[in-house]
Amino acid sequence: MTSTAGQQRARFAALDPLLPPPPPLPPGDPVEAGGAAGTIAHVRFASGSWQRLWSPARLQILSAILPLDAGAGMSALLSAWRERIALADTAPDSSCTVTWPSRDVVVARALLDHGLAPQLALAVRAPAKGAAHTVSGVTVRDSTHGDLEEITDLRFEELRYTSFVGHGVVRPGAKALLAEEVRRGLHFGGRVWIAEEEGVTVGMVTGGKRSPVSGDALAGRLPPGEWGYLGTLAVTAAARSRGIGRALTAVAHDELFSPSLRGTFVSYNPTNPLSPVFWHRQGYRPLWTTWAVSPAAALR
Known part of the structure; x- marks a missing residue:
């Protein structure tokens, strides 16, 4: 050295x-x-x-x-x-x-x-179960293959929003690419939690577990060990500011937790007027900035 x-x-x-x-x-x-x-x-x-x-x-x-x-x-x-x-x-x-x-x-x-x-x-968060949070009339559940269209619509809505405040780019064929990514994730066991109100999907969050491995994107970014992560969090515009995002992340944190977990991580756009405040309130703090x-x- x-x-x-x-x-x-x-x-x-x-x-x-x-x-x-x-x-x-x-x-x-x-x-x-x-x-x-x-x-x-x-x-x-x-x-x-x-x-x-x-x-x-x-x-x-x-x-x-x-x-x-x-x-x-x-x-x-x-x-x-x-x-x-x-x-x-x-x-x-x-x-x-x-x-x-x-x-x-x-x-x-x-x-x-x-x-x-x-x-x-x-951004990273210390390992902990999610603090229970419910929203009247809203149910959070695991997704199924029958939710493909609704998940894709929410992810496309999130991409469009991110294109204004961050690094997202709405390119030709974007929705088809998102649908294929959602289909592949569901097929290979990716976790997606859905928020429903009166049978209508109003939000979703993706998540899972990863360990930094030499050569991948997390190498040199996180200490070794098992980490939980939350990916795309999206709530429909009409349903925002009611605590649905908080309810989704509470369930995800609870289900991802294990005694061996080093923590959980997320990525967000610092210039997004919604994301930084939300994630900091969920216990996350920035570790690396691009x-x-x-x-x-x-x-x-």
């Missing part, structure tokens, strides 16, 4: 006890500046793919190991990255992203100064 990597490991441990030790830099184009080292990975999602509903078609992903003066190091690295962007193809439908510990406000300042904005937060800027904006 280099001294800079060791300093970052110690710094992460001091910032937040739930941050796992930072892994080595992933493969990508190397970039160095101001005592900082990084790699830039280039990702392109195929046309018509599921990923394009939640991301631009092209991504440049910066990973970094920063010196003791982390803010200055990130600023220098971002300036070097900007020079790379200026020489590259800045195609539309693309984005440059950095994922960094949420509590590192020194680095957050550098990211803001370079025009990046918070796009996504990975920051993003379009290449065109980065060159202004």
Whole structure:
């Protein structure tokens, strides 16, 4: 381990006890500046793919190991990255992203100064059963294959909302992609809880359990062990502000809980006017924040 990597490991441990030790830099184009080292990975999602509903078609992903003066190091690295962007193809439908510990406000300042904005937060909650919460006339139950159409409609409504306040993109064929994802999830045992009122579906939440495995999206993000997660939470516009989302998450937390669980996690858009307040009230707090800027904006 280099001294800079060791300093970052110690710094992460001091910032937040739930941050796992930072892994080595992933493969990508190397970039160095101001005592900082990084790699830039280039990702392109195929046309018509599921990923394009939640991301631009092209991504440049910066990973970094920063010196003791982390803010200055990130600023220098971002300036070097900007020079790379200026020489590259800045195609539309693309984005440059950095994922960094949420509590590192020194680095957050550098990211803001370079025009990046918070796009996504990975938030965690201590392991606990859900506090019972009911809404008069509303029943929460496990979904069945007969709920496919209603679940798809709710997920499409959530995608449309997210397209205004976050990273969702309503592309041609989006509803069919969502329906296939819901069908696959139900077939392979994914958990979906439904809220019903007088026989009408008014809300849903997805969930399950995962363990960080080397090479997957959670590696380097969460400590080892079993984690519960909540995915899409959606309540119809007419039924919001009545506690239905709280009732759904209470049931999900209760059914996901086990003595061996390390905790539960969710992802939400920090700029969404509903999500951050809701999830914080359910006991979640941000651990990682993904920051993003379009290449065109980065060159202004």
